Amino acid sequence: MRYSGWKVIKEALTGHRGWGPAWRDATPKADYDTIIIGGGGHGLATAYYLAKHFKQSRIAVLEKGWIGGGNVGRNTTIIRSNYLLDGNEPFYEFSLKLWEGLEQELNYNAMVSQRGILNLIHSDAQRDAFIRRGNAMMLNGADADLLTTAQIKERYPFLNTEDARFPIKGGLAQHRGGTVRHDAVAWGYARGADMHGVDIIQNCEVTGFRIEDGAVKGVETTRGYIGAKKVASCVAGSSSRVMEKAGMRLPIESHVLQAFVSEGLKPVLPGVITFGAGHFYCSQSDKGGLVFGGDIDGYNSYAQRGNLPVIEDVAEGGMAIFPMLGRARLLRMWGGVMDMSMDGSPIIDRTHIDGLYFNGGWCYGGFKATPASGFAYAHLLATDTPHETATAYRFDRFARGRMIDEKGMGNQPNLH
Amino acid sequence: MIIDHPLLGPRDASEFVYKGDAALIHRPDGMAEDALEAFIDYGYLRDNPAGEHRELWFHEQGDRSWLVVTRNTLTHEIASVELARDVARREGRNK
Ligand SMILES: Cc1cc2nc3c(=O)[nH]c(=O)nc-3n(C[C@H](O)[C@H](O)[C@H](O)COP(=O)(O)OP(=O)(O)OC[C@H]3O[C@@H](n4cnc5c(N)ncnc54)[C@H](O)[C@@H]3O)c2cc1C
Numbered sequence: 185m186r187y188s189g190w191k192v193i194k195e196a197l198t199g200h201r202g203w204g205p206a207w208r209d210a211t212p213k214a215d216y217d218t219i220i221i222g223g224g225g226h227g228l229a230t231a232y233y234l235a236k237h238f239k240q241s242r243i244a245v246l247e248k249g250w251i252g253g254g255n256v257g258r259n260t261t262i263i264r265s266n267y268l269l270d271g272n273e274p275f276y277e278f279s280l281k282l283w284e285g286l287e288q289e290l291n292y293n294a295m296v297s298q299r300g301i302l303n304l305i306h307s308d309a310q311r312d313a314f315i316r317r318g319n320a321m322m323l324n325g326a327d328a329d330l331l332t333t334a335q336i337k338e339r340y341p342f343l344n345t346e347d348a349r350f351p352i353k354g355g356l357a358q359h360r361g362g363t364v365r366h367d368a369v370a371w372g373y374a375r376g377a378d379m380h381g382v383d384i385i386q387n388c389e390v391t392g393f394r395i396e397d398g399a400v401k402g403v404e405t406t407r408g409y410i411g412a413k414k415v416a417s418c419v420a421g422s423s424s425r426v427m428e429k430a431g432m433r434l435p436i437e438s439h440v441l442q443a444f445v446s447e448g449l450k451p452v453l454p455g456v457i458t459f460g461a462g463h464f465y466c467s468q469s470d471k472g473g474l475v476f477g478g479d480i481d482g483y484n485s486y487a488q489r490g491n492l493p494v495i496e497d498v499a500e501g502g503m504a505i506f507p508m509l510g511r512a513r514l515l516r517m518w519g520g521v522m523d524m525s526m527d528g529s530p531i532i533d534r535t536h537i538d539g540l541y542f543n544g545g546w547c548y549g550g551f552k553a554t555p556a557s558g559f560a561y562a563h564l565l566a567t568d569t570p571h572e573t574a575t576a577y578r579f580d581r582f583a584r585g586r587m588i589d590e591k592g593m594g595n596q597p598n599l600h
Numbered sequence: 601m602i603i604d605h606p607l608l609g610p611r612d613a614s615e616f617v618y619k620g621d622a623a624l625i626h627r628p629d630g631m632a633e634d635a636l637e638a639f640i641d642y643g644y645l646r647d648n649p650a651g652e653h654r655e656l657w658f659h660e661q662g663d664r665s666w667l668v669v670t671r672n673t674l675t676h677e678i679a680s681v682e683l684a685r686d687v688a689r690r691e692g693r694n695k
Contacts, residue, residue, distance in 0.1 A: 424646070424647075424648035424649075425648075425650050433641075433645040433646065433647060434645065434646070434648070435644040435645055435646070436646065436648060437620070437621075437646050437648050438648055438650075438673070482618050483618035483655065483671075484621075484648065484653055484655065484673045485673050485676065486650040486673050486674050487673070487674060487675065487676055491601055491613070491676070493612070493613065493614035526643075526644045582640065582643070582644040583640045583644075595643050595644055597620075597646075598618055598620070
């Protein structure tokens with residue numbers, strides 16, 4: 185069923201009885217050509233592009249819970265391509281271009297909103313670093329705009345630019361960045377994949393692999409054994425747990441990131457603001473809630489909930505930049521478990537086991553990557569060669585000293 | 601989270617800095633035949649279990665001791681806390 189304005193009017197007039205389910209509730213078949221483990225944004229996008237653009241068939245997505253229940257439904261919805269390094273910037277710019285056409289591509293309203301993102305500058309060193317980053321972005325075809333304090337004041341009159349602990353000395357803006365309704369991304373890709381014949385199987389946890397003579401034959405699941413020619417792991421914060429079942433150790437730790445949303449307020453924040461000096465970032469949802477977050481909790485965790493010290497730290501960062509935030513009540517807070525890779529960058533690669541593929545290590549920035557990750561992973565699965573924008577995302581980069589260390593922190597997974 | 605410091609008693613976890621898997625105590629021998637593989641493994645690969653995990657915590661805002669904390673990564677429950685020095689000695693390191 186295609187959605188359209190005409191369809192909305194027709195349903196409004198006929199009591200909304202004609203909306204079918206957006207995707208089938210498939211039961212597992214005995215075997216598939218390709219099994220994708222994990223029905224998050226990346227897994228569903230992979231299935232969609234694999235079926236639609238790479239014309240593969242007999243594909244299943246296995247999800248242990250319900251689709252969209254993982255990080256795709258827990259993040260702070262920010263999309264941008266303001267990266268610095270060669271290994272990253274073309275990939276995230278490719279992703280931003282896919283976001284720009286996503287709703288037409290999927291015939292689904294994902295509320296892609298290019299409201300802009302602004303990274304605040306508080307010191308000369310930060311300005312130099314952001315100018316360099318802006319230039320790197322423009323060299324890769326992305327947009328970047330260095331704003332003066334006066335320009336920032338015009339857009340955000342409430343920001344304290346003079347006598348704060350970190351006076352605002354300018355900002356790097358990417359006007360094409362913004363936010364996207366995160367659940368709708370999962371639903372839109374699920375519907376699109378289903379329309380191209382992909383079986384989306386929920387409540388089906390992968391509990392093991394069947395590997396013979398160094399090649400994968402299929403997966404053990406809570407709904408029985410399912411055979412497959414290719415198996416593609418795509419489980420975000422559970423990567424180590426899943427790949428351990430295939431005997432692999434990864435350059436990854438799992439950490440919790442918390443996010444927060446205030447009660448609904450009148451519009452105050454037209455775009456996304458990041459306050460790097462205080463580890464705080466904020467946007468306003470279309471319902472009016474201020475959505476914000478800061479640092480990860482910083483130690484291994486699979487708990488999907490955080491601890492109080494980080495809440496305090498985020499609140500302090502928020503108050504430093506938006507004192508008015510102190511008057512708003514906090515509506516909700518939650519945590520998500522993420523793969524923190526050793527250089528802060530993702531991995532999309534084959535493994536040493538034939539037919540077993542890996543996508544993970546997205547740290548706390550993988551939502552914006554959803555379309556490109558899906559496309560690049562589908563490319564790898566269909567052609568066995570990396571997509572041109574993802575050639576740097578290999579396992580062997582650590583051993584070869586070719587880390588993509590955007591933050592310049594070294595091999596420290598709890599800092600990226 | 602409260603970490604029960606063996607010398608100082610219960611302390612809030614925010615006084616500490618997390619330093620990773622306690623296996624990092626066992627730095628490989630740089631002169632060994634397999635030193636290259638061993639250091640790639642040591643520097644980059646992690647077990648990352650869901651459940652009991654032995655890890656290093658540094659009491660930065662306190663007595664600056666290093667601790668080995670055995671903690672459940674699913675529940676945040678702490679089973680034991682020892683001085684890293686004692687653990688290292690027991691496991692055969694003398695420096
Ligand atoms: C609080 C928070 C804020 C964030 N903010 C941003 C942001 O503003 N911008 C940004 O770009 N990124 C952000 N991120 C990061 C981003 O959300 C993730 O990197 C990205 O969503 C991960 O990919 P995914 O959507 O496929 O993961 P998920 O949605 O987590 O998908 C993985 C799926 O695998 C399933 N699974 C796990 N194990 C198994 C198994 N054994 N068998 C079957 N299925 C299994 C899980 O149930 C899950 O549904 C944030 C993350 C968090 C936690």
